[in-house]
Amino acid sequence: MKSMEELVNVYFRPGRLPHLWCPGCGNGVILGALLKAIDAEGLEKDNVAIISGIGCSSRASGYVDFNTANTLHGRALPISTGLKMARPDLNVITLSGDGDCSAIGGNHLIHAVRRNVGLTLVVFNNSIYGMTGGQYSPLTPIGSRATTAPYLTIEPSFDILALAQAAGATFTARATTYHVPVLVDVLRKGIRHDGFSIIEVVTGCPTNFGRQNKIGAPALMMEWQKDHAVPRAAWEKLDDEARRGKFPIGVLFERTDEKEYTKAYDEIIERAQAAKKEETA
Amino acid sequence: MGRVLLLQGNQAVVEGAIAAGVRFYGGYPITPSTEIAEGMAKRLPEVGGKFMQTEDELAGIGTVIGASMGGVKAMTATSGPGFSLKQEMIGLACSAEIPCVIVNVQRVGPATGQPTSPAQGDVMQARWGTHGDHWLIAVSPSSVPECFDLTRRAVALSETYRCPVILLMDEIVGHMRERIELPDSYEHLPVVKRKAPSVPPEEYMAYADTDGSKVPAMAAFGSGYRWHVSGLVHDETGFPKGTPAATKNSQDRLREKLAKNEEDIVKAERYRADDADVVVVAYGGAARTAYDAVDLARGAGIRAGLFRPITIWPFAERAIGELTQKAKCLLVHELNCGQYVREVERAVKGRVPVRLYAKYDNEPATPEQLLAEIRKAAEGIKEGRQ
CATH class of the missing domain: 3.40.50.970 (Thiamin diphosphate (ThDP)-binding fold, Pyr/PP domains)
Structure with missing residues (x-):
């Protein structure tokens, strides 16, 4: 595998750095892991499209040398879907944040999952709206402080992978920015999956989540990830009591019994053209 | 065939x-x-x-x-x-x-x-x-x-x-x-293709005006030209740029690419309008009433005509302005409370009266209803009032 420096030289667009992420932000770790995964999978730059929504995470698309788009808040998935329909041969990777994906873009999420469009969705879950300065998202843990929750949040948060699974997901995975080898591994598997894959990455926002919630420095947020994430194999052996407050990482669900959407659509084209032929014959 | x-x-x-x-x-x-x-x-x-x-x-x-x-x-x-x-x-x-x-x-x-x-x-x-x-x-x-x-x-x-x-x-x-x-077949019909880049990928700038048309060449994703789409204000590279000049340049080019091609873009139909005293301005479904109403008015001795904008935006400002060289009154008919009429008034600049026949009751006007409005306009001209 290439070193990070080599990856930067190969995949970063010259002149686009420095990035806008704060010191201690996990987004760079995720982008680095994504490049490792793309490189390890041997994908050609021309055949990769990175489509993002709006937010800190979504700025990632602009830094890297692929076919890229930084679109609108919540709308990365429909735009990715349209692109995939036009160009099923492309590896379309969608980058989104917890707010982008589960709040304003929540409707698109469940339907992209349901259709099993061949997209790889990477959800940068930093538990907060970072770009706008620390408002709570649907993935902010209940009881957290946010600039729009000065008296703590009272809303239960989504488990976005359980949500996706209920919507009919064919691939779900989770990793953290502490568990980079796991992250690279699930990204590679998600890219390879022939259908819709959703990968939740738990990442830290020291500036706008950590500070408000007195979690503290970036390293402490990483330590929190280390202490709370449990590899799936170990997770299976835990009872409910031991699981409390923790979460599993790795590939959590995968099935291959459903056709990828653009491939299923090819059958529509076949049926329509056969019917047309019959009509004109 | x-x-x-x-x-x-x-x-x-x-x-x-x-x-x-x-x-x-x-x-x-x-x-x-x-x-x-x-x-x-x-x-x-x-x-x-x-x-x-x-x-x-x-x-x-x-x-x-x-x-x-x-x-x-x-x-x-x-x-x-x-x-x-x-x-x-x-x-x-x-x-x-x-x-x-x-x-x-x-x-x-x-x-x-x-x-x-x-x-x-x-x-x-x-x-x-x-x-x-x-x-x-x-x-x-x-x-x-x-x-x-x-x-x-x-x-x-x-x-x-x-x-x-x-x-x-x-x-x-x-x-x-x-x-x-x-x-029978659409194969022979001309189909417009978007302008493809004329430079190799390493020289391609997604939003550069390379030929003076103000319209940049567009490479398809996956064509070997890797570029960045952004809804942030961007410069000719396509990447976000926050300077005052970048914002102004971007707005100017987006405006000019249509403004300088107005002749190609802005189309209208004129029906019996050349010598008309009263020109009805109507578009879309509302215009369908106007052909008959104009004919009825002509039959009644009123020199009426129709100006039908086919391109609604950009607005046919020049053509509407030119109507006032002959017409003595413009009568805008639209199926709303009066929206496009304000654009017409802007173009006419008070040179002739602009009247409005607004219909907003679920139903299109009949030719007779519009004819009645044309008559009022013609009488207004005769009496020298609006």
């Missing part, structure tokens, strides 16, 4: 889109535009294209923008409530210069309004619906054959000028059935 058919305007839009090379449609069903979605669902896969019924209106235009980025001509259709929902994405298509066609078959609004009744209340929304300064094209057909022609033209304009084009219809034209003659 051709086929003579009895089609709805909405069905003619479908055929026009297929003939223009549209190969992707994403949309959400809504009255009175649904026949377009239904027609595209049947016709697109026949020609190897793809149709998607999306989860909502936003995803409809979102998939269209994505498909267009992939180099496929793409279209969506909707009506008032859905048109409101699509506005943010129309802004993205303006800013990132992604060709796409958005059909709005207008119905009575606001809100749910009257879903199956005609209106033209979205004419200003078509121009200013999305936030921020922006420039786009809107065209409005008045007949079923024109639905076919203008859909093709909308696609061509969108591809040529890299901007969203609104095909602004109304329930009258969308649901009206008329005779239309279509070619």
